[in-house]
Amino acid sequence: MSMTEQQWNEEQQRVNNVVGLMEQQIGQLEGEVGEVRGEVVDIRAHFWDDVTVNMGTAEDAAETLSNLKQQVEMLSERERTHRLAYSALKKLNRMVKSPYFGRIDFKETGTQQTEKIYLGIASFMDEKDDTFLVYDWRAPVSSLYYDYPPGPSAYETPGGSIEGEMLLKRQYVIREGDIRLMFDTGVTIGDELLQQVLSRSSDAQMKSIVATIQKEQNQIIRNDRSRMLIVQGAAGSGKTSSALQRVAYLLYKNRETLQADQMLLFSPNPMFNSYVSTVLPELGEENMLQTTFQQYLESRIGRDFQLEDPFIQIEYVLSAPEDVEYAARNSGIRYKSSVDYLMVMDAYKTWLEQQGMNFISIRFKGREVVSSRRIKERFYSFDSSIRLANRVVLLRDWLLKEISAFEKLERSMPWVEEEIELLDVDDYRRAYKEQQRIQKDKGTTFDDFDVEKSYLARMVVHERLKPLRRRVKQLRFVNVRALYRQLFDKEGLLASLSGEAGVPEYWPEISRQTIQRLEQSELAYEDVTPYLYLLELVQGFQTNTSIRHVIIDEAQDYSPFQLHFLKRLFPRCRMTALGDVNQGIYAHASSLGEHDPIARLYGAEQTELIRLMRSYRSTREIVEFTRGMVPGGEDIVPFNRSGEKPKVIVASGLELLHDRMKADLQALIADQYESIAVICKTANESAEVYEAMREHLPLRLITKQTPSFEKGVLIIPSYLAKGVEFDAVIIYNGSRERYSRENERKLFYTACTRAMHLLYIYSLGQPSPFITSQADNTYLCTNG
Ligand SMILES: Nc1ncnc2c1ncn2[C@@H]1O[C@H](COP(=O)(O)OP(=O)(O)OP(=O)(O)O)[C@@H](O)[C@H]1O
Numbered sequence: 010m011s012m013t014e015q016q017w018n019e020e021q022q023r024v025n026n027v028v029g030l031m032e033q034q035i036g037q038l039e040g041e042v043g044e045v046r047g048e049v050v051d052i053r054a055h056f057w058d059d060v061t062v063n064m065g066t067a068e069d070a071a072e073t074l075s076n077l078k079q080q081v082e083m084l085s086e087r088e089r090t091h092r093l094a095y096s097a098l099k100k101l102n103r104m105v106k107s108p109y110f111g112r113i114d115f116k117e118t119g120t121q122q123t124e125k126i127y128l129g130i131a132s133f134m135d136e137k138d139d140t141f142l143v144y145d146w147r148a149p150v151s152s153l154y155y156d157y158p159p160g161p162s163a164y165e166t167p168g169g170s171i172e173g174e175m176l177l178k179r180q181y182v183i184r185e186g187d188i189r190l191m192f193d194t195g196v197t198i199g200d201e202l203l204q205q206v207l208s209r210s211s212d213a214q215m216k217s218i219v220a221t222i223q224k225e226q227n228q229i230i231r232n233d234r235s236r237m238l239i240v241q242g243a244a245g246s247g248k249t250s251s252a253l254q255r256v257a258y259l260l261y262k263n264r265e266t267l268q269a270d271q272m273l274l275f276s277p278n279p280m281f282n283s284y285v286s287t288v289l290p291e292l293g294e295e296n297m298l299q300t301t302f303q304q305y306l307e308s309r310i311g312r313d314f315q316l317e318d319p320f321i322q323i324e325y326v327l328s329a330p331e332d333v334e335y336a337a338r339n340s341g342i343r344y345k346s347s348v349d350y351l352m353v354m355d356a357y358k359t360w361l362e363q364q365g366m367n368f369i370s371i372r373f374k375g376r377e378v379v380s381s382r383r384i385k386e387r388f389y390s391f392d393s394s395i396r397l398a399n400r401v402v403l404l405r406d407w408l409l410k411e412i413s414a415f416e417k418l419e420r421s422m423p424w425v426e427e428e429i430e431l432l433d434v435d436d437y438r439r440a441y442k443e444q445q446r447i448q449k450d451k452g453t454t455f456d457d458f459d460v461e462k463s464y465l466a467r468m469v470v471h472e473r474l475k476p477l478r479r480r481v482k483q484l485r486f487v488n489v490r491a492l493y494r495q496l497f498d499k500e501g502l503l504a505s506l507s508g509e510a511g512v513p514e515y516w517p518e519i520s521r522q523t524i525q526r527l528e529q530s531e532l533a534y535e536d537v538t539p540y541l542y543l544l545e546l547v548q549g550f551q552t553n554t555s556i557r558h559v560i561i562d563e564a565q566d567y568s569p570f571q572l573h574f575l576k577r578l579f580p581r582c583r584m585t586a587l588g589d590v591n592q593g594i595y596a597h598a599s600s601l602g603e604h605d606p607i608a609r610l611y612g613a614e615q616t617e618l619i620r621l622m623r624s625y626r627s628t629r630e631i632v633e634f635t636r637g638m639v640p641g642g643e644d645i646v647p648f649n650r651s652g653e654k655p656k657v658i659v660a661s662g663l664e665l666l667h668d669r670m671k672a673d674l675q676a677l678i679a680d681q682y683e684s685i686a687v688i689c690k691t692a693n694e695s696a697e698v699y700e701a702m703r704e705h706l707p708l709r710l711i712t713k714q715t716p717s718f719e720k721g722v723l724i725i726p727s728y729l730a731k732g733v734e735f736d737a738v739i740i741y742n743g744s745r746e747r748y749s750r751e752n753e754r755k756l757f758y759t760a761c762t763r764a765m766h767l768l769y770i771y772s773l774g775q776p777s778p779f780i781t782s783q784a785d786n787t788y789l790c791t792n793g
Pocket residue numbers: 203206207216218221222223226242243244245246247248249250251589592625626731732733734762
């Protein structure tokens with residue numbers, strides 16, 4: 010719908026007014042911030058000038074304290090004022106160049122008045138008459154904008170539903186205070202604006218989508234009914250974007266009770282953390298906590314074992330020869346990721362309550378303080394109705410007493426005297442002071458020498474026993490390693506614990522592999538979570554109750570076992586799990602449907618599943634080509650943005666392939682494509698390509714250690730490209746030889762769907778069947 014000049018002028022006039030008022034407030038706030046900052050600095054610098062410290066009498070002391078309290082209160086009040094003014098100033102500075110992006114005219118049923126509601130990233134009031142000049146996009150009334158086309162509409166408020174009619178829905182692009190674009194929209198939030206946004210070059214960091222949130226995405230953002238919200242969405246459908254907007258929404262809606270550091274995002278890799286880290290600050294919110302599951306595992310048991318990470322596991326799955334060892338490892342991965350295995354662990358705990366516990370003897374200087382046999386006897390002498398973990402705590406207390414008894418006897422051992430002689434002067438000084446203190450307390454006089462010697466002996470033994478006590482307090486006398494091993498080396502144990510589920514295929518070989526690793530103090534990725542789970546079952550769960558909301562991105566990459574584990578780890582949490590089964594590249598991947606384990610975590614009552622089928626990232630041509638690669642792909646709807654058809658370039662030799670790639674990369678750089686990724690299958694392949702091409706072009710090799718993305722040409726292994734996007738993607742070698750196994754299908758799909766505007770696939774020899782099985786008219790094939 011075109012605007013009349015008059016409408017345009019009126020709108021620009023309004024922008025000018027709002028910007029003018031914002032500038033006024035900015036001026037005031039700047040003054041206030043400066044002034045209050047000065048006061049704070051002044052109070053801090055002269056804090057003690059106004060406090061007379063006098064502790065002479067009780068009265069003096071009370072007055073001193075009251076003085077101090079007053080001074081502290083004044084300081085903290087000024088600091089709070091400074092914080093508030095500063096954050097208001099920051100907010101306005103963010104808004105002033107682009108104060109709002111949308112408008113709706115809404116007439117509430119039963120009233121005559123039509124209200125004009127302007128939406129921006131935060132609210133802004135006219136201080137004169139307390140009217141809202143801009144509404145926060147998260148305010149209840151703002152949902153009208155995202156949920157309805159003009160016509161009958163309604164929104165929810167804490168007081169109930171408000172119905173009425175939307176008479177107008179308008180979008181703006183305002184830059185530097187000027188309206189650059191403006192149009193009235195119909196059913197969805199402007200395709201025009203989305204076209205604009207999506208046709209831009211990709212960024213090294215994710216952007217907020219606040220101005221163009223789609224209706225189905227708004228359902229995710231504003232969902233606050235369910236304990237577990239599962240989003241199953243196609244590649245590029247805005248899962249991550251919606252989740253970040255959701256965090257901002259929840260922080261706004263629950264601002265009295267929820268803080269950013271009570272929300273935790275599990276990212277697929279550390280680079281992703283940096284990729285998404287700017288969205289919330291852009292919206293004026295603090296960032297939530299971010300981690301990877303691997304980082305969590307490392308923090309718990311990384312000291313005791315060398316932990317394999319998921320990237321090493323996937324490299325193995327993708328490149329190891331397909332022999333018995335390989336088949337067994339894959340069977341082991343599937344089994345150890347399953348709910349069946351989790352139930353085996355639970356059954357194992359019950360079994361251990363009766364028998365089979367394994368402890369580490371408490372030893373000191375090569376001598377046994379308490380033998381493992383005695384610990385075990387003591388353990389099974391406790392009432393069998395006491396839970397396993399509680400019995401371990403009782404055991405700990407008993408062991409600490411045993412150590413104390415041992416400590417007393419130990420003081421008269423010859424080694425103690427020897428060590429006393431080696432003590433330095435400070436220790437003697439301490440001993441002397443202690444001796445004086447005892448004499449004063451008891452009002453007696455001892456033989457100085459005896460008191461000193463006994464004190465020193467106590468001190469020496471106590472010091473030496475500290476590490477032992479620490480280990481006992483940390484419950485490290487339970488031999489969890491042996492307990493885990495027992496599952497694999499005790500004949501028939503697993504079978505008896507598994508019940509009907511039975512033992513997985515290749516069990517003897519799986520056991521051999523697991524034991525071999527344990528002997529080398531290593532844990533395969535698929536063993537890490539089960540091991541930690543067993544540890545928690547035995548030692549008691551270390552739950553986290555401060556986190557209130559967990560967001561799991563790429564949830565399909567978590568095994569059902571891991572998802573159960575996370576639920577237990579965060580017992581008071583709500584969860585948002587985002588994923589795409591078609592990007593489940595790991596052998597342990599989960600499905601996210603209503604009948605899958607994830608949906609049963611909290612039960613149907615507390616779980617909601619939302620599907621996103623529209624893909625925004627890639628051009629229509631790229632979506633039409635890639636969607637045929639995965640089951641159910643025909644339901645993926647491309648956003649209507651056109652570009653070139655994907656190109657498949659078949660090269661008969663490596664040199665030809667490299668020449669072609671060099672030429673294409675040079676052309677892409679010359680055409681101003683800002684982010685270009687050459688996606689390889691594995692880390693090894695990436696390193697080889699990097700070596701071969703680095704002389705000719707400015708390249709950056711991405712490894713799992715790379716902390717952040719930058720623009721430019723990146724060489725990246727497929728599994729590290731998860732969750733991110735690039736203007737142009739080159740698949741380094743999409744040949745039949747590289748990608749044909751069924752377990753490589755999703756990897757290939759994930760790699761191709763990283764492209765926003767251009768997709769080139771080189772193939773050394775025959776192309777992958779995942780390409781050739783696509784309709785001929787969805788791509789162009791040439792010989793390079
Ligand atoms: N409503 C929207 N308005 C503007 N851009 C959007 C919108 N929804 C998604 N996008 C854009 O689409 C791209 C893909 O979004 P996002 O990365 O959130 O998708 P995803 O579903 O998490 O993808 P994947 O699973 O493939 O990693 C991003 O560039 C994002 O900015």
